Amino acid sequence: MPSPTPSVRPVLAALLTALLLVLAVPTGLPVSLVGTAQAAPPRQEPGAPVHLDLVELSPTSLAPDGVLEAQVEVTNTSSKPLTDVDLELRTRTPRVTDRALLAQWQEDTQPDAVGAPVSTSAAHTIQPGESTVLTVRTSAKKLGYSPEPYFWGTRRVSLTVVSEDRPLAALRSFVVWRPADAEEEITQSVLLPVTSADDVPLAIRPEVDWWLDPALLEAPARAMDPTPPSDGGGAQETADPLGTVTYAPDPAAVTAAEELTAAAPGRTILARPYAQADLVSLQQAGTGPLTAAVQQADARVRDQLEADLTGPTTGLPAASATADLIDAQIRAGAKALVLPSAALRADPASNTTPSSIGQYTSEAGSVPVIAPDPELSTEFTLLTAEADTEQIRQRLLAETATIASEYTDSPRHLVIAPSAEAGLDTQAAEQVLEAMQEAPWIRAGRTDALLEAAQQETWTTSPLGDEENLLALGNVGPIDVSAASPAPEGRWQHIDQRSHPSPLDPQRLQTLSRTEEELVALGEVMEDQTALEEPRRKILEGLARRWRTDPQGHAQHIEDVTEQVAALRGEIAVVPASGYNVISDTAGVPITITNRLDTPITVRPLVTSDKPLVRIAPPDPVVVPAGGQVDVMVEVDAIANGSVTLTTVVATADGRPLSEPVSTPLTVNPSWENWTTLLLVIAMGVLVVVGVLRARRVGSTTRAPGVAGPEDPEELARSGRSTPDTHSKETR
CATH class of the missing domain: 2.60.40.10 (Immunoglobulins)
Incomplete structure (x- = not known):
């Protein structure tokens, strides 16, 4: 017989169902009007x-x-x-038309x-x-x-x-x-959470979309242990006195980043905040440097990826969904949300399942909401190594077939979004994905089609709408948000609001913010910043939302990364001196700067005095070689006598300190130079006067008269005395 028109389909279905129920009894399969066995x-x-x-x-x-x-x-x-x-x-x-029967059965x-x-x-x-x-x-x-x-x-x-x-x-x-x-069918897409390298083998399958942590697309260099001295029988190697380490990325992280980058083009990618940062906690703590670090890291990934990322896209569990929490996500910068549809539907157990898309609008703003089907997502989450894969496979096929056979004229597009903490077994998930490809009632789709429908509002909220526009959640607002969880009978239901974890501790975030500022300052003076990649990633990992449920672990993580950055800063130092004396108006005070890092640095020594007895000329920036040191002469102008303490730090070009301050005592006596010169002049003058007076007194009684005429050469040669030449005409 020909297929009935949509207007008479429900009536014919009811009549044929009743007929089948009657016919089922003689076959030994007694059933009730709701399709369950009459005899327990x-x-x-x-x-x-x-x-x-x-x-x-x-x-x-x-x-x-x-x-x-x-x-x-x-x-x-x-x-x-x-x-x-x-x-x-x-x-x-009888055909199953109530999805609750699937779980019960x-x-x-x-x-x-x-x-x-x-x-x-x-x-x-x-x-x-x-x-x-x-x-x-x-x-x-x-x-x-x-x-x-x-x-x-x-x-x-x-x-x-x-x-x-x-x-x-x-x-x-x-x-x-x-x-x-x-002919009935539904469109379906799988939005896979990609938050670790373990997710990559499943993520690279062409039929899945990603809810991706962009941090996976980068493989930061890590500090490797230095080569230990040889303990063989021959000559031993000398350990590096500077403790130099080698930096290299984790090979597994490199492979994951390469595979994801190659597989990204052509698929929908919803981008989580970089390293899954808790944007709401950051905003409430007022940590601008950390927010900027997350944004810069996200922009860096977008620039190198040949695909579009929609985000940041944040999510909430259905059990703790409230309008206030959604608004907080929007104010913190979320561009899209992922929220199970049960938290946005007036009746989560209704017999018609809408598409997994809506547009949430409130005073905080308006963003598209990807609303995965909670039952399908929960079943897919169960695909772990210990699960009965075939049972889950059949349940998912049954769920999708039951949805596809629901009475509606409008097309639908459902999203399956398993939990990020699921630990999916790749082989089990692949078997289910392949079965879905074989199912004639499932059409593979991309999640970006839902985002486009939200942008253009090409949807309807009526099951009897039309054959072009998606049956969807449509426009929703704060009044439509309700917490939801699975009901005992198998479907989801609204519940009273459950408590949700508090935001991350603002004081701890402020500590991370100061550490981030120190790391930025280090990076500005280092020629090669490879050594900073690992602590930079650890700082961002310290912003993850998962720390809300592990405050002790969060405190330990922050302590570790703070110590790591402090150790890097400690490689730049000023060599302390015992003291200096300044006895002139202007003198050069030597400052020694050491650099134990594996890269040259360009720094500026900053020298200050605790008393206004000297004037210090700002020195120019200097380059300190890797594993070396330089001496910098700091010009000091003496103003008055006294003792002062010079404090020296190594800083960036704009004056942000990098090293711990070092104090040096300085004795200033600029008048010593003037008095010493005066005394020397007086002493020399006295000696001249005394010499002249003594010469006059001694020379008047003992000195012979001068020779008036020519000397007698014969007498001079014979006796060495000067006498007049008697034979000369002048003496005659």
Whole structure:
């Protein structure tokens, strides 16, 4: 028969459902009007002697000409052999239309004895501690499902293990019945939290979008241990007296960054704050330098990535969602939010599931809200190494098929967003993603289509809207926000507001802010800043929201990074001197600066006096080589006599201190030079006067008269005395 029009579809569905309920009774499958068994199954005996694990339930989509096959691994946990063990397959023919039934059905582990089994496996004997895989098959015709295309959807099946006709335990799962002419489908995207290198193998799959910590796209260099001296029989190596270390990035971090960068183009990327910083706590603490550091790191990643990042995108758990908390996120700079849809829907358990998008507007601003489906997200979160992957796979297929078969004319796009703390098993998650690709009622989509719908408001909030615009949450505001959590019957429900962790301690954030300022100052003087990469990342990691629930761990983290930065600053120092004497008006005082870092630094010594007895000329910046030292002459002008204390620090070019202050005593006596010069002049003058007077007194009685004429050369040669030449005409 032709497919009914949307206007008569609900009426025909109700009539056909009633007919199937009546027809189901003679087949041994009695059901109630809500699709549950009328007779309660017998209680499982305490301490069941077997453990069951669903190995496979295929196919992903069961067609009228298909074969349903189930494999269950049965482990004998008792101390006795189990004989004549077989596996019985039963089903319920009505389609599941209430998602709450899915959780209720799957959680029931009691043996199912309602009606006769559709098919039974071969019998086996299982020894204590041994495991056996039992397989049961049946054709789709024997299951009794309606072949009409508009009755496609989720069906319940049970797999009961029986030993000698005694039920032992059961697994309850689902199969999706899909006749060839069924057309209903939903669009679906998986928003994977990518917050550590462990997430990368799953993140690089092409069908997933990212809620990414941008810090993963950078691999900071870490300090490696210095090479120890050789302890062999030969000559030992001399340990580096400066304690020089080698810096290199973690190879795993480098690989993760490279793989993410290569896989980024073409997918939707919602960017968390860098290193998952708690923007609200930063704003409340008033730590501008830290906020700037987060923004700079985020901008650095965006510049090097060949893809667009939407963010910062922050999120809240549904159990603690309030309008005030959302407004605080917006005021702190959030450009998009991730919030489970149950916290924004008037009735989280309604029979029509909207798309995972809305636009939140309040006095704080307006941002798009990605609203993942909470049931789907919770199930995907369970895909860990210890989980029964096949059971989770079937539950997710059943959930999506039930949603797709809901009565609505508008298309829908759902988002699955597992928890960032899930510890997903890559292999298990890949199996589920591959099954979703095979499901004909699921169309793979990108999350940016939802963001575009929010921007252009191409949506409707009516299930009977149109075939073009998405059925979505639409525009929501503070009045629409309610905390929500899973209800005992399987669906989510609104709850009274639960307490949420307090923001990060403002005093601790102020400590980190001062440490960040010290690190920035160090970076400005260092030629190579590699040594700063590790503490810079640790400072940003100290801003993460996760520290709200671990205050002691947060305090220890801050102490560690503060000590690390202090140790780097300690590598720059002033060598203390015993003291100096200044006896002139102007003198040069030597200052020795040491640099034990592995890179040259350009610094300026700042010298101050505790008394205004001297005037100190600001020295020019100097370059101190790596592992070396320089002497700087600081010009000091003496003003008056006295003793002063000079305090010297090594600083940046603009005067921010880098080293601890060092004090040096200085004695100033500028008058000594003037008095000494005066005394020397007086003493020399006295000596001249005394010499002249003495020469006059001694020379008047003993000195011979001067020779008036020529000297007699013969007498001078013979006796050495000067006498007149008597033969000369002048003497005659």
